[in-house]
Amino acid sequence: xxxxxxxxxxxxxxxxxxAAQALAQSCAMCGSSFGPDDPVQRAFSWSILFLMAxxxxxxxxxxxxxxxxxRRAAGRRRAAVVELTWSxxxxxxxxxxxxxx
Amino acid sequence: MRRRVAPLPPADSPPVSNTRLAMIVLITGESMLFxxxxxxxxxxxxxxxTWPPPDQPRLPLGLTALNSAAxxxxxxxxxxxxAAIRRGEGDRVARRVELTALLGALFLAVQGAExxxxxxxxxxxxxxxxxxxxxxxxxxxALHVLAAVVWLAVVAILARLGRFTRARHAALEMCSLYWxxxxxxxxxxxxxVYLY
Numbered sequence: 001x002x003x004x005x006x007x008x009x010x011x012x013x014x015x016x017x018x019a020a021q022a023l024a025q026s027c028a029m030c031g032s033s034f035g036p037d038d039p040v041q042r043a044f045s046w047s048i049l050f051l052m053a054x055x056x057x058x059x060x061x062x063x064x065x066x067x068x069x070x071r072r073a074a075g076r077r078r079a080a081v082v083e084l085t086w087s088x089x090x091x092x093x094x095x096x097x098x099x100x101x
Numbered sequence: 102m103r104r105r106v107a108p109l110p111p112a113d114s115p116p117v118s119n120t121r122l123a124m125i126v127l128i129t130g131e132s133m134l135f136x137x138x139x140x141x142x143x144x145x146x147x148x149x150x151t152w153p154p155p156d157q158p159r160l161p162l163g164l165t166a167l168n169s170a171a172x173x174x175x176x177x178x179x180x181x182x183x184a185a186i187r188r189g190e191g192d193r194v195a196r197r198v199e200l201t202a203l204l205g206a207l208f209l210a211v212q213g214a215e216x217x218x219x220x221x222x223x224x225x226x227x228x229x230x231x232x233x234x235x236x237x238x239x240x241x242x243a244l245h246v247l248a249a250v251v252w253l254a255v256v257a258i259l260a261r262l263g264r265f266t267r268a269r270h271a272a273l274e275m276c277s278l279y280w281x282x283x284x285x286x287x288x289x290x291x292x293x294v295y296l297y
Binding site for chain 2: 048
């Protein structure tokens, strides 16, 4: 017995396949309005590439800098605490040399 | 032996102050605005077969290069003012900020004179994509320089009144950040519009 639901789905896939390929090529503006070596198409490509890269670059740089600043501050805080305990241990008896100045 | 230990920062103070964070957010937003404008310029520039169009006047390269040097050079007195206030030498700040504002105003004045000449030669906002993209992109930058010059003037007045100390000079620091952004932007815009 033939599964009618499955057959319909397969037929719909086969019918929709060329349309999906046509969609995947490009938008109507770039795909059909200009030739392969058209300067307008090249201009749009470079502009889209630039505008796509700009936010990632900007936010990546800011996020990287914030991460670096936080890591450095945490490291300095830890180092200061270690330095404080070390200098207290090294101070001779009767002197206040171990206190931070 | 007495060892010098750096003062421990308070545990609750953030590594980046709120004012600096706000300034970075503002500058990032402004950068995205200019990214959009540069994208617009790239479309017109790369799509054109000849650029600038044959019937349009050429942009004055030599004068603008000198003007760029004035704008970029203005960052040095501001950096020096910031270094002075961090050393606690508050009396040296006002004059350096005033010099920066003066160089910024000079940049704007030369730009204005250039534009007036270009308009007389027929390059207007409505004379095509060349004029339109040039005035929108460079005009947007000029507006930012104007805002920054006004801000510098306010900071210079505050410095004259002795409002900045080694511990409290956030207004000067934020103004410097914005001025560096405006100068850095010109480093991108000048080669793109005048040389490319």
